[in-house]
Amino acid sequence: MTQLNININFEELTEAIMQSDMNMMMKSLAVTVFNAYMEVERDEFIQAKNYERNDHRLDYRNGYYERDFTLAVGKLRLKIPRTRSGEFSTKIFEQYQRKDQAFVLSLMEAVVQGVSTQKVTHIVEQLCGESVSKSFVSNTMKRLDPEIQAFKNRSLTYSFFRYVYVDAMYIKVREDHRVVSKGVYIAQGVNQKNRREILGFQVSEEESTTSWKRFFQDLRERGLTQPRLIISDAHAGLKKAIQEIFTGTAWQRCTVHFLRNMIDQMPKKNNQEARYHLKKIFRANTLQEAKEARQKFEDHVQDDTRYKTVLALLDQGFYDGLQYLSEPEDYHVSLRTTNSLERLNREVRRREKVVSIFPNVDSAERLIGAVLMDIHQAWQKAPRAFLKGPVLGKEDTSSEDET
Secondary structure, X not given: OOOOOOOOOHHHHHHHHHOOOHHHHHHHHHHHHHHHHHHHHHHHHHOOOOXXXXXXXXXXXXXXXXXXXXXXXXXXXXEEEEEOOOOOOOOHHHHHHHHOOHHHHHHHHHHHOOOOHHHHHHHHHHHHOOOOXXXXXXXXXXXXXXHHHHHHOOOOOOOOOOEEEEEEEEEEEXXXXXXXXXXXXXXXXXXXXXXXXXXEEEEEOOOOHHHHHHHHXXXXXXXXXXXXXXXXOOOHHHHHHHHHHXXXXXXXXXXXXXXXXXXXXXXXXXXXXXXXXXXXXXXXXXXXXXXXXXXXXXXXXXXXXXXXXXXXXXXXXXXXXXXXHHOOHHHHHHHOOOHHHHXXXXXXXXXXXXXXXXXXXXXXXXXXXXXXXXXXXHHHHOOOOOOOOOOOOOOXXXXXXXX
16 A cells, blocks of 8 residues: 655644644645645656666656645645656646535535625635635636536426426626627426426527527427417517417416506506406406406496506407416416516526626526526425426316316
8 A cells, every 4th residue: 555655844733733723734734645645646657766766667756846726725835746758747636626626616606696706706815815816706607517508408308398487587798899688588397297497598689589489499499398388478579489489389478467567557546446356357267257357347447538548458468368267276376477487587686686797698698507507406306396286197188168
């Protein structure tokens, strides 16, 4: 068994102990062990110990050079052995960093959780006694790229997603020396076990039919089959893309957005009763109940010309807001709005806000992808399913009501 020849600097160690400086003591010991280990590595590479002469020698010692190595305990100054041929290379950096990633993972987690790179550099300085640049933090985050790309491009053939929620949010990105607005498209699906999953995301242009179609086509190419219901707001480009890419899928208009649009067109005063009747329409559990609530609302406002626009909007979107009635009643509260996806967007926004303006699209996808992966994994570990009620198969029908 190879023995390490460890020579401890007793004066430095004594000073650290007397001053109760555990961090200095750990750094001193780490330097000693690493230097000794690399000496053994060089001996084995050369196949000869110091001053040993034999016929199997492959190279000759050629002094040392110094290199800094940053760990959680701080920056270490190591003596790296060299050989005359220059072919010797220590494996200690690669192996040690692969085994102990606490320092790097802490940086990544801080950024993903919404801590700015400026604050992260300050935290590192406080913990390690050494400063790191913002570019160091950014480069550290790049280690997530393979994992994020694997998550973003994974196959979706492993499950049937009966319901799909889609929405977009906006971020600021530097592009060609300008700050431009980009859309972040996110799709959330409900799998065969009634659990939520993040199906995909994309940073692209502002909302349009073309950009939505590109996003949906990517989902289809990755294996997303025809869902029963897609829930979203009523953006014109989004609606058209759904019709073209998911022909035959029912579209549920988010009732929260729809009600907000209609209430904005109401008189500002004395509208409490009208609002009550309007909301009752989209809290119905059957189509007949919704029709009766609609009649009560129309009877209440029909003589008031100020509700003309509201009545027109209701007539136009009545059935689009009631597609959830074709699904099990236990699911209604979750299917009639995009509230669950709105909450997801707010969580992304909370962590994105500290960045303010992304330097490029890659950095935006990196941070947003990391946040979405984090949330996706939390959903998988949640003790309860997203949809309460029966778990249905792909071909199950759940109601005789037709809208």
